[in-house]
Amino acid sequence: xxxxxxxxGEMITLVQPLxxxxxxxxxxxxxxxxxxxxxxxxxxxxAIANWRQRRRASSLRAWxxxxxxxxxxxRLRRRARRGYPAPIEDVPEARLAIPPTQETAAxxxxxxxxxxxxxEEQRSVLLLIGVEELSYAxxxxxxxxxxxxxxxxxxxxxxxxxxxxxxxxxxxxPSLRIVP
Amino acid sequence: xxDAPVTEAEIQAHxxxxxxxxxxxxxxxxxxxxxxEASRVASYRAQRDALRAALDPVLDEPLPLALDLRLREGxxxxxxxxxxxxxxxxxxxxxxxxxxxxxxxxxLDAQATTGTAALAREAAASYAIYADDRTRPVEIGxxxxxxxxxxxxRRLSRPIAAPDLDAAGLRLIGGRLLPTEHxxxxxxxYQNAAGERTALYLRxxxxxxxxxxxxxxxxxxLRGWTWADDGLGFGVFGAASDDFLHSAADMVRARYxxx
Numbered sequence: 001x002x003x004x005x006x007x008x009g010e011m012i013t014l015v016q017p018l019x020x021x022x023x024x025x026x027x028x029x030x031x032x033x034x035x036x037x038x039x040x041x042x043x044x045x046x047a048i049a050n051w052r053q054r055r056r057a058s059s060l061r062a063w064x065x066x067x068x069x070x071x072x073x074x075r076l077r078r079r080a081r082r083g084y085p086a087p088i089e090d091v092p093e094a095r096l097a098i099p100p101t102q103e104t105a106a107x108x109x110x111x112x113x114x115x116x117x118x119x120e121e122q123r124s125v126l127l128l129i130g131v132e133e134l135s136y137a138x139x140x141x142x143x144x145x146x147x148x149x150x151x152x153x154x155x156x157x158x159x160x161x162x163x164x165x166x167x168x169x170x171x172x173x174p175s176l177r178i179v180p
Numbered sequence: 181x182x183d184a185p186v187t188e189a190e191i192q193a194h195x196x197x198x199x200x201x202x203x204x205x206x207x208x209x210x211x212x213x214x215x216x217e218a219s220r221v222a223s224y225r226a227q228r229d230a231l232r233a234a235l236d237p238v239l240d241e242p243l244p245l246a247l248d249l250r251l252r253e254g255x256x257x258x259x260x261x262x263x264x265x266x267x268x269x270x271x272x273x274x275x276x277x278x279x280x281x282x283x284x285x286x287x288l289d290a291q292a293t294t295g296t297a298a299l300a301r302e303a304a305a306s307y308a309i310y311a312d313d314r315t316r317p318v319e320i321g322x323x324x325x326x327x328x329x330x331x332x333x334r335r336l337s338r339p340i341a342a343p344d345l346d347a348a349g350l351r352l353i354g355g356r357l358l359p360t361e362h363x364x365x366x367x368x369x370y371q372n373a374a375g376e377r378t379a380l381y382l383r384x385x386x387x388x389x390x391x392x393x394x395x396x397x398x399x400x401x402l403r404g405w406t407w408a409d410d411g412l413g414f415g416v417f418g419a420a421s422d423d424f425l426h427s428a429a430d431m432v433r434a435r436y437x438x439x
Contacts, residue, residue: 012249013359017309019247020316024238028231041246111230129196130228131235133314136198151189158195158224165227 007048014060015047021061021132022068028127029072031112039075043068062138069124069142076120114164122157129154186210191217195224232315239316293361295389296406296413302360303381303406303415304399306367310356311377311418317369318354328355332366338412340382342368343435348428350378362386378418378425379404380432385413394429396422405429409436 007015022043026036046067047054054063115123121143128139129150140147186207193199194207211218245251310317320328322342329341335357342352350370358365365383372378385392385408392408397415404417404425414436416429 006252007249013305014309016249019243019249020239020241023241023243023247024235027238028235037244037247044247044249109234111227111234115231126231131231136193148189151192154192155188158192158227159220161227162220162223165223 007044008051011048011051015044015064018061018064019044022064025065025127025132026068026072028112028115028131029069029124030075031116035075039071040068042071046071058141059138062134062141065128065132065134065138065142066144073120110168114161114168117164118157118160122153122160125150125153126157126161191221192224195221195228236315294386296385296392296395296408296415298362299381299383299385299408299413299415300395300397300404300406301399302358302365302383303367303379303404303417304397304402306358306365306381307377307379307402307404307417310367311369311379317377318367319356321354322352324354325352332357335364336366336382336384338384339439340366340412341439342380343432345370345378345428345431348424348431349373350428353377372420376419378416378420378428381415381417383413385411387411389413394426394433396426407433409433412436 019040022040023037026039026043027033030036030039043064047064050067054060115126118126124143125139128134128142129136134142136147136150139150143150145153184206190199190203190207194204197204199207211221320331322328325342332355333339333341342355345352349372351372353369353371355366355368358367360383363384365381368380368382370378370380389408390411392406392413394405394407397404397406397417399417402417402419403422404415406413406415407429408414414429414432416425416432418425418428420428
């Protein structure tokens with residue numbers, strides 16, 4: 001990726017405010033700060049290169065998330081082929097998404113660890129709707145599926161996560177433990 | 181009227197707070213009758229809140245230099261990182277989309293780049309980008325109002341403050357600093373009890389445009405009022421009615437003339 005392409009003033013104005021949310025989604029998918037930021041950089045380069053091709057009449061946010069999501073899926077597939085070195089729970093603390101702060105840190109790591117156990121297609125929907133607050137129509141665009149599919153994936157993701165949380169509570173009260 | 185059977189998709193939309201109010205009430209009533217379903221909804225909401233709590237700190241991290249578009253080598257310069265004509269053009273192209281889905285872009289038209297007409301477009305564009313943001317609409321919240329006012333005053337080189345608009349039912353959420361081709365601008369966001377947001381936008385005007393009468397604006401469907409007093413330009417924009425925005429604008433102008 002060449003960092004030499006230059007964004008227009010217009011693009012800076014419109015895209016810059018959305019970068020923190022792009023980082024958040026990338027971090028949630030990859031759960032590695034450096035790799036996630038690298039991914040966002042890739043996505044921004046693509047956005048700069050294709051700025052004129054975007055459809056002006058539709059949501060810029062959905063367009064950017066689409067680019068980011070597709071690049072993330074490429075990376076996750078490459079990771080899977082390489083046999084990514086560790087199951088997500090074993091990634092060293094410092095590389096994880098969540099800066100450890102106070103006593104909530106453990107619970108937050110736990111929710112991320114549980115989300116990591118969802119099938120990819122469910123995890124993306126959960127994040128795009130629940131965290132990024134995309135509309136259902138925008139999420140359907142990003143994932144290139146009908147809106148009905150978004151709703152059914154969302155329903156399955158939430159129910160599955162609920163069961164995982166309940167199992168966790170039953171397994172080791174009072175605090176959740178996921179690592180076997 | 182709203183007694184159709186509750187669907188699973190509606191339950192999900194209810195978790196997300198995206199049902200029309202009439203239907204939300206119907207789903208609430210239904211949930212009251214089925215405690216298992218109600219606890220399922222509560223659990224889904226708790227998941228979402230936990231996820232946000234885990235991930236939102238990313239938003240507060242400083243942006244790595246490699247991700248800051250304003251710092252790109254060769255990026256248009258002048259005011260920190262912003263091109264003049266490009267910015268004016270981008271602002272002309274923004275409009276607020278109907279419903280809660282956010283904002284979209286339209287073709288760019290050549291438009292005036294000075295006076296309160298330019299300010300109106302900037303204010304409307306800022307509203308379109310930030311007012312709809314439920315997570316991070318402002319940089320500094322109303323809980324740090326003094327810090328916010330002091331910071332914006334310093335950056336605009338002019339004493340400004342978020343006026344008290346309680347009389348209009350508007351509560352300050354906070355504010356942020358914005359770049360424009362005419363220099364820094366301040367955006368204050370207010371919210372009413374229903375969660376509808378109104379923006380107050382301020383920046384320094386060029387000496388030619390130092391004073392301008394109160395003017396009604398319609399920026400691609402987003403309505404508001406602009407004026408300029410003694411070198412300071414104002415815009416009040418929002419989704420509320422014309423009359424409401426006009427009286428809010430009058431209130432702001434009165435507060436500033438008093439001070």
